[in-house]
Amino acid sequence: MARTDNAPAVKYLKDYQAPDFSVDDLKLLFQIETGKTTVTATQKLTRTNAAAKTLRLDGEKMTLVSAKRDGKALVAGTDYTLDDTGLTILNADSMTLEIITVIEPEKNTALEGLYASGGNYCTQCEPEGFRKITYYLDRSDVMTTFTTRIEADKTACPVLLGNGN
Numbered sequence: 465m466a467r468t469d470n471a472p473a474v475k476y477l478k479d480y481q482a483p484d485f486s487v488d489d490l491k492l493l494f495q496i497e498t499g500k501t502t503v504t505a506t507q508k509l510t511r512t513n514a515a516a517k518t519l520r521l522d523g524e525k526m527t528l529v530s531a532k533r534d535g536k537a538l539v540a541g542t543d544y545t546l547d548d549t550g551l552t553i554l555n556a557d558s559m560t561l562e563i564i565t566v567i568e569p570e571k572n573t574a575l576e577g578l579y580a581s582g583g584n585y586c587t588q589c590e591p592e593g594f595r596k597i598t599y600y601l602d603r604s605d606v607m608t609t610f611t612t613r614i615e616a617d618k619t620a621c622p623v624l625l626g627n628g629n
Contacts, residue, residue, distance in 0.1 A: 483512070487600075489508050490507045491611045495615045496585060501566070501578060502564065503578075505564075505565070505600065507560070511556065518555075520552050522595035522599065522602040523549070523602075524549060524595050524596050525567070525596050526598070527565060527567075529565060531544060531564075533560070533561055535560075551563070563598055565599065585621070612626035613626065
């Protein structure tokens with residue numbers, strides 16, 4: 465049977481390679497507005513492979529607003545490259561990376577990442593849905609502590625629940 469563009473890629477254990485970076489912690493700020501949500505992700509990364517010179521972060525269906533490495537703005541083409549499936553940080557080393565993205569949960573019909581359903585905002589990030597929220601090492605073997613803050617208009621979103629079920 466021929467593979468379609470939407471079919472998941474087959475992954476084999478024999479092809480596994482550990483990530484070149486670990487994420488020591490991740491702080492997320494969601495600013496929910498009607499029609500768009502701004503996500504600020506601040507992640508502390510440690511290079512675990514001395515030979516690694518780039519950091520590839522997964523990301524889909526979002527707009528990159530800005531990226532900073534250790535507080536300094538990154539420049540497209542010089543410090544990073546961007547394509548439809550991710551963000552590549554060039555000359556990467558251990559760092560604190562702040563990435564601001566804009567997503568549109570109301571238009572997200574994939575039911576992955578952050579999406580709106582029945583007047584509620586919901587997330588579904590397993591196994592690889594987090595890449596629709598921000599640029600991140602979106603793989604099941606990258607574990608870290610998440611700290612989440614959600615801001616929204618109280619009339620539109622009277623109840624906010626983060627880090628819970």
